[in-house]
Every structure is written in C-alpha cells, then in structure tokens.
Amino acid sequence: MAITEVPDIVIGRLPIYLRALTLLGEAGHEFTSSQELGQRLGIGSAQIRKDLSHFGEFGKQGTGYEIKYLRDQISKILHVDRDWDVALVGFGDLGQAIAHYAGFIDEGFHIRAIFDNDPAKLGRVVNGKVVRNVSELPETIAKLGIKMAIIATPASVAQEVADKLIKNGVKAILNYAPITLSVPDSVRLQYIDPVVHMQRMTYYLD
C-alpha cells in the first residue's frame, strides 16, 4: 500500500481518533462505530471511514470497530506503539510546564534532555533530568540519538535553536516560539501558538 500518499491532513486526524478510542476504552466500551466517533469528535462518519480506509479494513459491517484493536492499529501506523525520546529547549514558565506535563509521559513521549541559557536555571533537576547549558546541546542530543525536540524559547533565538537541533539529528520539532521556522523538507515541524487560535475565534465574535 502506498502509505506515503496519505495526505498529511488525514495523518493529523489519526491522533484525534486515537485519543477518542483511548477515552472510550477507559470508559469501559469494547466496540464503537464511525457514527459514534464522529459524533464525539464533530467529524463526519464518512470522513472517518475514508481516513481509516487508507490503511486497511478495521471494522465489520454491523459490529463496527473493536476499540482495542483499532487503537493498537492506529498506534502502529503513527509509530506511537513505542516510546520516543524528546529534547526540550527553553526552561522558562512554558518550558517548565511542558517538562511537568504528565500527558507526554502517558503517551510515551519522554523528555530526556532539557536546555536553557539562563545560569540561574542550569543544574536544576526535573523528573531526574538536569537542565543543561545550550552549549551542551549538540553533543548531548547526538549522543542520546534524540530525533524529536520541543522549542519553548523566545522567538528571537528559535531559528538558531532549530538549526542546531537539526544539525545534530533531530527530525521532528514542536515549536512553541511565536515565529515561523525555516527547516529542510526532511524535517517535520508543528506549531503551537495560542494567539493564533485566539485570533481565529475573535473573527466570529463582535
């Protein structure tokens, strides 16, 4: 199957399906349907069936989807059936909240290295990880073989940090700095910018 042809927007919905399946499973459900998932997520059931059909046949006419099975399959497709090591750059208020966020660990994302350039923060320990100077970043992430990183620095240094990460083997970056980064095509990049979300909503308010 030509997996590479699946549109990224479909890939973007798989984690949302995964979360819904996890919640349904935790609530004790064993089976679900594209209708039930669609209703919970505000996505059309036909869309859900079409998205999943890119990867195979997961449901049965009549009984629908077995939650645990579909959950396992989507986990495999997304490569989250394993743990991922993550580097965090920036240990201000936001970086600290990210370092303490249990949601990452629950889903197998483990922050293995933390960097900042503020002498007052260096040496602090979070979940057993020491906050290191950014100057140690290249050696540390190369040694640990880290492929994913989270940038929580000020916008002014985010591009420089991204360049350093990529040069030392990082292939996927989640960027919280409010700036558009330039990265090679071979690197995945996602943004989290709450202001963009707020401004998308004020359009509808008066």
Add this chain to the structure above:
Amino acid sequence: MAITEVPDIVIGRLPIYLRALTLLGEAGHEFTSSQELGQRLGIGSAQIRKDLSHFGEFGKQGTGYEIKYLRDQISKILHVDRDWDVALVGFGDLGQAIAHYAGFIDEGFHIRAIFDNDPAKLGRVVNGKVVRNVSELPETIAKLGIKMAIIATPASVAQEVADKLIKNGVKAILNYAPITLSVPDSVRLQYIDPVVHMQRMTYYLD
C-alpha cells in the same frame, strides 16, 4: 460582501499572515508581496492572494502590499484591533505558564479572571488578578462580560467547566485539556494538545 461565507480554514490562516506582517514590520520593512509572505510561511503565493481576496483588494501590481496597511486591515477583519478580556480556568503548571505568557498581552488578550478549585492556590495574585474559587466563576465572568476563556484544567472536569462558561456568556473557548468538548454551534472552540502534534510527526519518523 458575504463575509460569513469565508471558509474557516481561510480565517485560520489570517492570524499567521498577521504574525508574519508584524515580524516584517518590526524588522523595518515597509512593503511585502504574496511571494515573500509565501516563502516565509511555506504557503503558496496564489493561496495567499486568494485568501485575502475574500476581503477586498489590498495590494498593487508592482509594489505589492504596504505592510502597515495590510496589518491594520487584517486586524480589523479578525476583530483584534481591540482588546479582549479572557477568563482562565485551571491554575496548575500549565495555567500558571498561560497566566504569565506575555504573548497574550502583546496581542491584546488580557486575562481578567483566574479560577481554580485548589484551596492552596486561591488568593494568589498574578498580574494584579486574584485566583478565585471556581464557585465564583458564574458571577464573576457574567459581571465582567467576558466572552473568551481558556481551559487548562484536567480532562475530567473540562466539560463541566465549559458548560459553566457558556452558560454565563462565554462564546469562544481555547481548550488545553486533552479531551474533545461538546459545545453549542454558537460557541467557537479551539484545541491545543501537544500530544496530537507529536503523534502527527512520529508517523513520518522510523
């Protein structure tokens, strides 16, 4: 002009254009083009011209867009040429980072009321705002006329909080709790879930 017909995905790109224009302006530029914007943002220039054409004619053949003018126009379209009062519910690590995030204030989003249910946090003061008990939420936000809220609570209470917010006049919610919320069609809802972004990237890694 039938503004209501503009697809939400187009509205979602306007804040990104706005941010790029702000950065260009801060860097001392006076004019830009859909090509330059497109290159910076990784969006096709034709897409940018088409998006903007929903709202009028902003550029001139040859000279392109005057940055300050286009910035002002997009601000007006998005209703961010004014300040917005915001309620924050949840004052854990994440809520505290949000309360301290300068990016909101810079863009005119002012957190006017903060709520939590942890007695240890009540009464703490952030930027002149006191952390109040969630029991005071209805009266407080109704009195302040707050229309926007940020939910940074555990997933288990997020729906209940959303219901309370909406019942007391909130029309737009930015939800950080890792759960899909059910809200009336008249309420705008945006999600921030870093795990979803991480899982969207691991698909491409092996």
